[in-house]
Amino acid sequence: QLIDFQWKLGMAVSSDSCRSLKYPYVAVMLKVADHSGQVKNKSFEMTIPQFQNFYRQFKEIAAIIETV
């Protein structure tokens, strides 16, 4: 079960492999409880296009849940 959803919008500026990175990304931290109630953290990063798809899916779910 989803307990919490945290997000962060970051901008990668530079790295050892590329001095001029300049890319924005969305980092998400999900708190999920399993059947026993044990809470686990899952984190992941998305590029902006990935995030836009992610957001679109949620919008779709929200629209469908309204009709159920």
Add this chain to the structure above:
Amino acid sequence: MAGELESCKPLSGLLSGLAQDAFYGHPGITEELLRSQLYPDVPIEEFRPFQAKMRGILKSIASADMDFNQLEAFLTAQTKKQGGITSDQAAVISKFWKSHKTKIRESLMNQSRWDSGLRGLSWRVDGKSQSRHSAEIHTPVAIMELEIGKSGQINPELTSAANPPVFAEEDWP
């Protein structure tokens, strides 16, 4: 021998090979492989500093993510340097960067992504359900399956973001 190195045909191939090694992380692209494939008549002692120079130039361009103005200025400066490149070679490098820039940049971005990424997402909405204990459970539930994993990893972690339907909690006869 210097004439061999100045010839532009194999330079494009060399830049490709160097990119495979430096940016895409393909294993097995050795100096000797590149030399024997592209500059077979050039001895290794001459080839070595030459490919190092080209690799250095390519890395500088990629690291700065040069736009075309910066690229022009940079390559022109390289042609004026002692032990630099010829203007023909500059043209080959310019052409190579223009066609590979996006792919190389993406590869470098991936190298800087250490957290897991979202590799896939699927979902389902469940409507009303029944169980032994309650006649009807009204709350619709959205169940999501997120495929979270490092880029290039074969086994992603699967996460359900919402509880599976009621029968997991209730006694199921």
